[in-house]
Amino acid sequence: MAAKSSLFDATRACRLAVLPLSCLLSLAGHAQTTPPPAVKPPLPRVEPGLEKAVQWRWLPEASDPSVWGVALPPAPEPETVPGSPGTDAPKKATLPQGPPQATLEYTVAKGDSLYVIARQHGVTIDQIKAFNQMKRDVIVVGQVLRIPSLADIQAMAPPPEPAPVPKTKVAPKSPPKAPKEAPPETKLLIKRPLPSPAASVARIVLMQAYLDRQAFSAGPIDGTDGPLYDAALRSYEMAHPGELNSEMGQPAAVLREMGGAYAEYQLKEEDLRWITPQPLAPPVPVRKSRKSAPPPPEPPLTFEDLTAPPFLPYRSVWEFVAERYHCSESFLRRINSGLNTPVQPGALFFVPNVLPFEIENALKEPLQPTADPAAPVTATIISNSRLEIRRSGKLIANLPVSVARPGLRGKGSWKILEAIARPCLVTSGDPAAPVNPPLVLPPGPNNPVGPIWIHLAKSSETTPLPYGLHGTSIPGYMNRQESVGGFRMTNWDIARAVRLLPVGTPLTWE
Known part of the structure; x- marks a missing residue:
């Protein structure tokens, strides 16, 4: 076997030796030009945009509730139709309250979506897709869609299941076993x-x-x-x-x-x-490949x-x-x-x-419950990574926590103070060259401390500490990127934790 192997190696070496020089150069060039595997760029150490801001002292302040949200564009004016004979006043067109009386054909125009088309014709997106045998929500300009009528929709509905035929009862030869409990x-x-x-x-x-x-x-x-x-x-x-x-x-x-x-x-x-x-842009058709193209990277x-x-x-x-x-x-x-x-x-x-987590309803007052001496609430932060909340000694919540600033630690006994809804963050910038007026990070779900800030204090004091318990703008990276603030939770977790923590709740560190 060894002799055969040596003979094969020698024959292969001879063949390579007689290859034309151009082929060898081609092979060498191909090896050198093969692109290296793509390397994913490392995650930035600091939350984007806050590279310098993490070194400054930020204080939370309540914001004006009137700026909470984005102004929606005004609703488009209803289309007008000619008035009745003998009048010049146009009538405002109203959206249909149900499907058309007969099957229609509609040609997709620029800016259309299935939602808009369905709303204009009094049908649902699923009804249009089923009637046109569409598997995706993709439409393109110039495509002709059939709009189902009421009769078409009724014909597409699945037939009712037939009633079960009663079986003839037969006397059992032995006592029947107790039936198993049906699952909920x-x-x-x-x-x-x-x-x-x-x-x-x-x-x-x-x-x-x-x-x-x-x-x-x-x-x-x-x-x-x-x-x-x-x-x-x-x-x-x-x-x-x-x-x-x-x-x-x-x-x-x-x-x-x-x-x-x-x-x-x-x-x-x-x-x-x-x-x-x-x-706004017209819908982009999805490629037929099994893997969809990743979203384009956003600028930092x-x-x-x-x-x-x-x-x-x-x-x-x-x-x-x-x-x-x-x-x-x-x-x-x-x-x-x-x-x-x-x-x-x-x-x-x-x-x-x-x-x-319904942001439109999450900040309704009062944010914090009233303390009940008959069912006292306590809180513990374990290893700077989890917040445990107990009522009457029973664990009722266990939620992830992370530290926004490196080196920030808590120890001993603290307490929960008042919460601020819709906080903004204010700073004078670099202490060596403070700015006036102060810099402000406005409120919103993408404020680095999210929609809620809970003041914390040492158990023997009433003055809030400069770092509290709050939300975050980076829920997927809050364990991996530095930011401003103190001890952060996801926005949905801080929104439910605040409703479990009365003012004065003891907070211990373990």
Whole structure:
């Protein structure tokens, strides 16, 4: 065998020796010009735009509620139709209240979306897609769509299920066994088949969503496990022993009662009040390849980008929906890769089945509850990474925390003071060369401290410390990037933590 191997090597060497010089040079050139594998750029150490600002002292202040939100563009004037004979006054056209009487054909124009077309004709997006056998929300200029009539819609509806035929009862030969307890009825939350990226991780998303519903958060839901997930799960099982147990590998009863790992959310026109206005553009057809093209990179934020506007909204629809449903933006994009771009009102998202963070309702007063001596509340921050809240000694919440500034630590006994809704941040800048008037980071969900700031103080003092407990503008990176503030949580977690923490709640560090 060794002789054969040596003979083969010698023959191969001879063949290479007689190759033309041009071929050898070509092979060498090909090896040298092969592009190296793409290297992902490292994550910036500091939250973009705050590179210098992290060195300054910032103080929170309440902002004017009137600047909370983005002004929506005025509604377009209704189209006019000619008046009745003998009159010159035009009549204002009204939107139809239902489907047309007969099937129509509509040619897609520039700026159209399925939402706009459906609204103009009194039908739904799903009805247009089903009638035109469309699998995606993609339309292109010049495309002809058939608008279903009422009769068409009724014909598309599935026939009712036949009534079950009663079986003839036969006397049992032996006493019947007691029937097994039926599982609780499952709620129908989604009517469409799940895409494979969502279905493949549905089991862990179900558990993440359940823990999140119980205020035992593992951070942004992303369909993967890890240290934060393990910590949240262990903590919940200790607080609720046996609740997640199941038989024969089936989900626990509390998980079945949720109705599934996912729900659906349809983007509304009023949601745009919280999102940076995007330039209108005609829909871009999705390529037929299985992998959708990644979104184009956004230019890095500057300090001027953060201080110039009166309000810091979400920077995209994706960021808005991801925060509303407590998940990472990359995960949301992955399970909704078939959505049209740009995403417009009427778009239907698959989202984790959590209790949504509704920014339009999250700041209703009073933010903090009244202390109840019969059910005292205590709080503990463990290893600068988790906030535990107890009522009457029972653990009721376990939520992730991270430190915004390196080296910031707490020890001993502190306490919870008043909370500020819609905070802005104010600074005089560099202490060596202070500026006047002060610099301001305006309020908004993308303020570095989010929509809520909770003042903290040492247990023996009443003066607030310069660092509090607050939200964040970078929920997916708050463990990896420095920022301004103190001890941060995701915006959805700080919004529910504040409603569990009365003024005067003891806060200890472990």
